[in-house]
Amino acid sequence: MAYALRHPGTEIVVVDAMQVYRHMDIGTAKPSAADRDAVPHHCLDLVDPGDDFTVADHTVAACAALDAIESRGGRALLVAGTGLYLRAITDPMELPGRWPAVREQLEQRVQLEGAAALHAELAALDPVAASRMEPGNERRIVRALEVTLGSGRQFSSFGPGLDEYRPVPFEMVGLRWQRDALSARIEARVRRMMDDGLVDEVAGLRHRPGGLSRTASQALGYREVIDLLDGRATVSETVDAIALHTRQYAVRQERWFRRDPRVTWVEVHDDPERTLLPVLERR
RNA sequence: GGUCGAGUAGCUCAGUCGGCAGAGCAUACGCCUGAAAAGCGUAGGGUCACCGGAUCGACGCCGGUCUCGACCA
Secondary structure (H helix, E strand, O other): OHHHHHOOOEEEEEEOOOOOEOOOOOOOOOOOHHHHHHOOEEOOOOEOOOOOOOHHHHHHHHHHHHHHHHHOOOEEEEEEOOHHHHHHHHOOOOOOOOOHHHHHHHHHHHHHHOHHHHHHHHHHHOHHHHHOOOOOOHHHHHHHHHHHHHHOOOHHHHOOOOOOOOOOOOOEEEEEEOHHHHHHHHHHHHHHHHHOOHHHHHHHHHHOOOOOOOOHHHOOOHHHHHHHHOOOOOHHHHHHHHHHHHHHHHHHHHHHHHOOOOEEEEEEOOOHHHHHHHHHHOO
């Protein structure tokens, strides 16, 4: 926001898997109405909480936003968020497609036969794809087999995978906090969300007609509050769980982006505006 | 003050007949192209509360000390 306000014409493109949901405002720390009035934001509030949402949906919306910004001579500032979603924009992916009937069969088989059996089958059909995922990772294995069986083409033939980093027309800057400072900020953030009414927000969403979709209900904060509402956890257990899971997620984000050699890292200690702005100004 | 129980990895706890110290979670590191705020893997980590004793050998048995908890007075 500080950068966008100083540089008229800047528009923010949100690259975040959960802020796309309407009415999920407190728990996703969605930008305020004031911020959204001051600077154009894209890719917020795209679908209802009852809808499933995936990378492909986000890529379509984000690319449309980038085209529109470019056509009016503006400059896009992408904020992530969700590592895979950002990769799909910076390194355009050929997403292979979906075969729901094939997937349904595979999901039944994985229950009966176990992930290792399907991993062996994938190794026979597409050794490269099999080598890229752990034998216990049901979801990735099912997906790779869905594509290979459904399309008749090896899953790995759809792209180089995630470990190839080509030059891109984006400047990439990463923000990194010391772990203990990060932890303290997350704890404060969780308390603030609870004070702001996160529990009521989740309770309200569950009573809407569509409820919370499979993807929406796994959002940090929402999943834990659902456990609270169903009596599986106390308030203090819920607060602790949200803080723990958020901290683990933040570290996982750091590890995801850390692999990308194109990212310039900025170490932040207390004031992100002071440390980050000068770096962005040079771009 | 007395009786009983407990003390083992950062946390919660297993540990059979005395024979190489274990799990889950946490932490660190890594993987993952239509669930990605999801999913998966690898590793590090120990004065077995402390002191002494018997034994070839003790987390385990014996004696004592400390700490915590419950109950009794």
